[in-house]
Amino acid sequence: MSDKTSTSGKQKASGGKASEKGVLYVGVDLGTSRTAISASNGVRESMDSAVGYPKDVVSHKLLKKDVLYGREALDKRLSLKLFKPLENGILKHCKDPSSKDAKDNVKAAKDLIAHAVKMANARSDELVYAVIGVPAQASINNKEAIVEAARAAVDSVMLCSEPFAVGYGLDMLDDVLVIDIGAGTTDLCRMHGTMPEDSDQITLNVAGDAVDQELSKLIGESCPGAQFTIQMIKELKERYAFLGSALESAEVVLPVAGKPTEFEVTQQVHDACAILVDPIVEGLNKLVSSFDPEFQHKLRNRVLLAGGGSQIKGLDTAIEEAMNRDLGGGKVIRIEEPLYGGANGALKIAHDMPEEYWDKLK
Amino acid sequence: MTQSLQEAVRKLAFKTSIEQLQKRGVKDVKVLGLDRIVALIEEATNRSLKHRLLAGDRAAIANATKEEFLRLLKTNQDLKQSRDELQQEKERAVQDAAAVRKEMEALAGKLKIRLAAAGEEAREQFDDEDEEVRRLVEMLYQDALKSGDQGVFKERMSKLLFGMLEEKRRAAIAATEAAKGEEVSQLQRRIAKLSTTLEQTESKLSMVSSQGFYDSGVASVYREVQGLSLDSRFYDLKKELMADIFKANLQLQKGQRD
Numbered sequence: 001m002s003d004k005t006s007t008s009g010k011q012k013a014s015g016g017k018a019s020e021k022g023v024l025y026v027g028v029d030l031g032t033s034r035t036a037i038s039a040s041n042g043v044r045e046s047m048d049s050a051v052g053y054p055k056d057v058v059s060h061k062l063l064k065k066d067v068l069y070g071r072e073a074l075d076k077r078l079s080l081k082l083f084k085p086l087e088n089g090i091l092k093h094c095k096d097p098s099s100k101d102a103k104d105n106v107k108a109a110k111d112l113i114a115h116a117v118k119m120a121n122a123r124s125d126e127l128v129y130a131v132i133g134v135p136a137q138a139s140i141n142n143k144e145a146i147v148e149a150a151r152a153a154v155d156s157v158m159l160c161s162e163p164f165a166v167g168y169g170l171d172m173l174d175d176v177l178v179i180d181i182g183a184g185t186t187d188l189c190r191m192h193g194t195m196p197e198d199s200d201q202i203t204l205n206v207a208g209d210a211v212d213q214e215l216s217k218l219i220g221e222s223c224p225g226a227q228f229t230i231q232m233i234k235e236l237k238e239r240y241a242f243l244g245s246a247l248e249s250a251e252v253v254l255p256v257a258g259k260p261t262e263f264e265v266t267q268q269v270h271d272a273c274a275i276l277v278d279p280i281v282e283g284l285n286k287l288v289s290s291f292d293p294e295f296q297h298k299l300r301n302r303v304l305l306a307g308g309g310s311q312i313k314g315l316d317t318a319i320e321e322a323m324n325r326d327l328g329g330g331k332v333i334r335i336e337e338p339l340y341g342g343a344n345g346a347l348k349i350a351h352d353m354p355e356e357y358w359d360k361l362k
Numbered sequence: 363m364t365q366s367l368q369e370a371v372r373k374l375a376f377k378t379s380i381e382q383l384q385k386r387g388v389k390d391v392k393v394l395g396l397d398r399i400v401a402l403i404e405e406a407t408n409r410s411l412k413h414r415l416l417a418g419d420r421a422a423i424a425n426a427t428k429e430e431f432l433r434l435l436k437t438n439q440d441l442k443q444s445r446d447e448l449q450q451e452k453e454r455a456v457q458d459a460a461a462v463r464k465e466m467e468a469l470a471g472k473l474k475i476r477l478a479a480a481g482e483e484a485r486e487q488f489d490d491e492d493e494e495v496r497r498l499v500e501m502l503y504q505d506a507l508k509s510g511d512q513g514v515f516k517e518r519m520s521k522l523l524f525g526m527l528e529e530k531r532r533a534a535i536a537a538t539e540a541a542k543g544e545e546v547s548q549l550q551r552r553i554a555k556l557s558t559t560l561e562q563t564e565s566k567l568s569m570v571s572s573q574g575f576y577d578s579g580v581a582s583v584y585r586e587v588q589g590l591s592l593d594s595r596f597y598d599l600k601k602e603l604m605a606d607i608f609k610a611n612l613q614l615q616k617g618q619r620d
Contacts, residue, residue, distance in 0.1 A: 024582035041580040065457060123579035129587075143614055158611040171595055173603070193599055195606040349607065352600055355587035357608040361615055 022126040026154070027347030028116055029133045029162065029340070030146065032086040033183030033208060034308060035112065038343040039120035040351065046339055047071070047119065051108040052080030069115045074231070083108035087184060090135060090142045106145055113146070114153035128154040129358050131346040133162035135185050135203055156358045160349055162342050163189030164196055166306045169345025170335065175298045177287060179280060179319075179332075180342065181309025183208040186276070188283045190291065190299065199290070202283045206276060208309045211237060215265075215272035219254075223263045226254040240269045243277070244314035273312050281322040288327060301331040306341040310334055367400050367428060370435050385591065455567040462560045466553060473549045484538055491530065495523050 025040040036046035047070035054060035059079035068076060085091055085108045092105045113132075122128050132150060134143060143159055150157040160168075163178035173191055180187040186207045190200040216233045219226060232254075240250035250266040284303065288296050300323065305316050316332040323330030335341045383391065407424050499520055506515040590600055 022582050023584045023587050025584070025588075039582070040584055041582045043580055064454065064461075121580045123581055126579075126582055140614070144617075147611075147615055158607060159614070160607050168603070173596055173599055195603055195610075349604070351588050352590045352594070353604055353608070354589040357604070358587060360608075361611060 022123065024120060024122045024126045024128050025347055025350040026117055026120045026122075026128060026130040027133070027165070027343040027345065027350055028113070028130055028150075029165075029342030029346065030086065030113070030116070031182050031308070031342075032084070032185070034339065035116050036340050036343040037116050037119055038340055038347040039122070040347065041120065041122070043120050044340055044343070045119040046343075047116070048074055049086055049112060050074050050077075050082060050084050051112050051115075052077060052082045055079060055081055067111055067115075069112070085109035085112055090184075091145050106149065109145065110149040110152055113149045117150075117153040127156075129350055129353070130154040130157045131165070131350040131353070132157065132159050133165040133342040133346045134159050135162055135182075135187055156361045158350075158353065158357075158361065160346065161187075161189065161196060161201065163187045163201070163306070164191065165345030165349060166304065166335065166341045167191045167345070169341060169348050170304065172302065172304060175295055175302055177284060177299055177303045179284075179303060179305050179307075179310070181207055181276065181280075181305075181307040183308065186280060186283075186307075186309065188280070188287060190287045192291070192295075192299075200287070202286065204279050204283055206279045208234075208237075211241075211272050211275060211309070214275050215268060218268040218272055219263070219265055222268060223254065223265070225256040226261065226263060227256065228254050236265070237269065237272070238311075240266070241273050241311070242270060242313040243273050243318040246270065247313065273315070274318070276309065276312070276315070277318050277322050280319060281326055284319075284323065284330070285327055300327060300329060303330060303332045305332050305334045306338055308339060310338045366432055367403065368396055370432060371396060371399055371403075373435070384593075452567060455563055459560060459563045459567060462556050462563060466556045466560070469549055469553055469556070473546065473553075476545060476549075480538060484534070487534065488531065491527060495527055498523055 023040070027038045029036040031049055033049060034046050035049045036044075038044045050070060050073045052068045052073035053066070054063050060066075063076060063079060068080060073080060073082060083105060085105050091109055092101070096102055117128060117130060120128075130150060130153075132146060134146060146159060147157060162182075163180040166180055167173060167176050167178050167189070174193040176191040178187075178189045178191065180189070184205070184207055186204040188202040188204070189196050192200070212230055212233050215237055216228070216230060219228065219233065236250070236252055240248070246266050249264055250269045251262060251264050253260045253262050255261065284300075288299055291299055303319070303323075305319070309315075316334045320330055320332045323332070337344065380391075404424075407427060502515065502519040509515070590597060590604065594600060
């Protein structure tokens with residue numbers, strides 16, 4: 001891309017390869033818990049990041065499918081060999097790529113990405129160009145595995161940092177701090193008008209899954225005999241999660257020795273959600289204090305809250321209060337579509353990427 | 363009724379972003395609330411009817427018109443649902459057909475291997491028996507050498523032994539054929555059954571596809587690659603960022619290919 005003229009879609013000569021076929025852009029937010037896509041045909045979908053294969057011939061005959069995805073895979077998990085290919089925001093087992101677990105996991109990741117792209121419902125005659133958001137500090141091995149997985153499903157693919165995609169999607173490229181709370185990781189990213197470097201990004205392992213674990217522990221301690229799975233806890237959290245004042249009390253029915261029993265767990269939900277605040281504020285402090293002193297004030301007052309975890313009611317206020325206490329002030333803005341923020345940003349990057357760049361990566 | 367109309371208008375609305383509106387050259391947007399739109403529809407209906415009808419009929423016809431509008435909307439939703447169901451049925455049929463084909467291929471392979479193995483087993487058995495006969499004949503021949511009348515003795519013994527051998531062979535062939543026949547017949551029956559299933563599935567698939575509801579995908583709004591627009595906010599900065607993202611990806615993917 002040498003000049004403005006060639007970058008502009010409006011001034012591009014028509015009749016090239018792409019114009020004969022049509023071009024579908026897809027933005028993908030590949031998350032530990034959920035995968036979301038946004039496409040240039042208006043389709044927006046999300047699914048649980050789970051892939052399952054029938055355990056044996058009997059389950060295969062019963063399910064009548066070779067592969068199941070998302071909620072369906074989770075619901076039928078007893079008949080399946082279930083994979084959640086990502087852990088803490090990265091592909092599992094990728095440190096030892098030659099192991100059987102790693103190979104099976106990569107296959108599951110490939111199927112997951114292919115299915116995510118399929119959800120965009122592209123026409124068969126269109127070129128599909130995808131940008132996939134990956135955690136800020138994903139390793140090279142991980143990125144390679146994700147690119148390999150995606151190549152089978154699209155014509156050309158690029159990766160970008162997930163929090164960067166969120167900021168780009170909102171046209172907030174300068175003096176912004178992005179907090180992207182996923183299931184496996186919370187990514188903090190400082191945007192200052194250039195591509196974020198390693199020193200601009202912090203990845204915390206305290207995220208949605210850690211809240212689930214904490215809530216599980218607290219309920220286990222306070223509700224004697226209650227039986228539950230981590231999936232039940234996750235659903236409970238998604239229904240009631242809050243910080244600050246409770247809008248409603250969290251009343252749940254859990255079996256005790258097989259008998260449904262009602263428990264009130266409002267305080268436990270609050271305490272579990274609260275574990276996010278201090279590590280995030282500590283991370284923000286590091287990113288703010290190592291920034292140009294002249295612009296630190298601006299940075300503190302432009303903190304974007306995104307990702308599935310940002311749906312916790314009152315989290316923005318709780319972070320602001322902690323910033324007031326520890327950093328001398330700050331303003332947190334919750335993005336409008338937490339689940340699709342990353343995918344929308346990735347879609348925008350795909351749209352803005354010049355043609356020759358896509359061609360060179362085919 | 364007003365609430366139903368509100369719901370209907372909400373369903374007919376589509377979402378767009380400020381950026382897309384800017385691309386179309388829209389700079390200012392005037393916002394019209396849902397309540398106001400519904401009120402305008404009702405007002406327009408009433409005014410139109412006012413000129414043509416008596417007051418009593420007007421309300422009844424207005425209500426009937428609204429009901430008809432909502433009925434049409436529901437019909438449209440039902441049609442969409444039918445389309446989705448047919449699409450799911452088609453996907454199931456495609457998967458069934460693939461599974462049947464896979465099973466047939468596996469069975470055909472198994473049958474081939476079984477037939478080859480049966481032939482090989484029989485050949486090995488015959489070779490062993492021939493060797494045994496030769497050994498016995500040789501032994502008798504040696505005996506005959508000692509006793510004197512070699513020619514007659516050798517001929518008789520050979521005739522006797524080969525007679526016995528011929529009988530055994532017939533029995534063995536009959537047994538092999540019987541066993542082979544049963545297994546082959548079973549495999550052939552299964553293949554025939556699967557062929558019928560496949561035909562039925564393909565017929566169903568063809569029927570579903572011919573319904574005209576086959577979803578060939580949703581077309582992208584773009585016919586060609588876009589790239590940054592000249593009037594994009596932060597054009598220069600975004601251009602640099604795109605180049606940086608590309609370089610990082612080129613390095614990553616080039617390394618992978620090498």
